[in-house]
Amino acid sequence: MTGTSAPELYYDPYDFAIDDDPYPVWRRLRDEAPLYYNEKYNFFALSRYEDVARELHNWETYRSGHGTTMDIILAGIQLPPGIILFEDPPIHDLHRHLLSRVFTPRRMAAIEPLTRQYCVRALDPLVGSDRFDFIADIGSQIPMRTIGYLLGIPEHNQEMIRDTSNSALTLTDGEFSGARAD
16 A cells, blocks of 8 residues: 655645635644745745744734735835834834724724624625625625724725725735745
8 A cells, every 4th residue: 555645735825725725724834834934935934823922022023014914025015104004113002002092892882883783784685695705795894894983984985995905905816916036
């Protein structure tokens, strides 16, 4: 009886086939390569919770200030100031502290009826349908709506902001057009 070996372990954040069902690859990463290196895009990835948790506060090594996605990091884009997701301490800490005043339990309770009303409006047309896509029809909307309500952004502007953001984040299967040649 001949032994069969598993295909070579490969993770590509731009491969839609992997993205459609990432769990088998993620499991193999945890089991076989907890510190994984991707030669094609020249990045390392930690795949075990304990390793990630240990490094969360190591912002000098794992900088958000260079971007948080491979396309931004590899393109070498100079990020504008004031985008909290792309900031490092100490400015990130200052902005996070200021925003924490917006995301209080009292403020969340105040917008809960608005979020519930939105859910009803979004779900009512789906009643009686055979199926729907939770992420596309509901899940991708709730965070945007909740933050929009907290910040006082009118609903019609929330849609525009989401559509603009989505168009800027579109990927082509299996390809990254912003990669630098090093």
